[in-house]
Amino acid sequence: MNDYLDITASELLKELDHFFLIDTHDGAATGFWVNEQALTERHYWVDGDYKVEIVRALLPAHQHAPHNYKITRLAASENERNVVLLEYDGVHKRILTFRRGEWVNRLCKYFYQKERYYLQQLNENPNFQAIEY
Incomplete structure (x- = not known):
């Protein structure tokens, strides 16, 4: 397994882009109309005692700009505050916050496991044909 501690913010953004291409959408908000639900995807990940919110958003005024990303570690108790781990402004292509750690x-590792699970589900589907190179 790779050691991602040295990963740069831009590499993490590539991982996030790839992750959201995988099966993270539950299919609840479908359709071609523009609304806030269709432009914002939220994913929650449990990291030990904390719940982490991953938000991918697209601004209606800048449809062709890269997505905005915000990863926030949510407070576990009332005494704590939410901590922004990554904030990326896709319109201006600027990383506003990136906390290493x-x-x-x-x-x-979670992304990797989710992708492996997704590929395994596809492999078990009779309509999916594994391609070997």
């Missing part, structure tokens, strides 16, 4: 390692 072990959470990056755990998040990337």
Whole structure:
């Protein structure tokens, strides 16, 4: 397994882009109309005692700009505050906040496990044909 502690924010953003291409959408908000629900995807990840919210958003005024990302570690109790781990402004292509730490390692391992699970589900589907190179 890779050690992601040295990962840069831009590499993490690539991982996030790839992750949201995987099966994270529950299919509840479908349709081609523009609304806030269709432009914002939320994913929650449990990291030890904390719940982490991953938000991917697209601004209606900038449909062709890269997505905005915000990863927030939510407070576990009333005495704590939410901690923003990553905030990326896709319109201006600027990383506003990036807190390095072990959470990056755990998040990337989670992405990897989710992808492996997704590929396994596809493989078990009779309509999916494994391609070997």
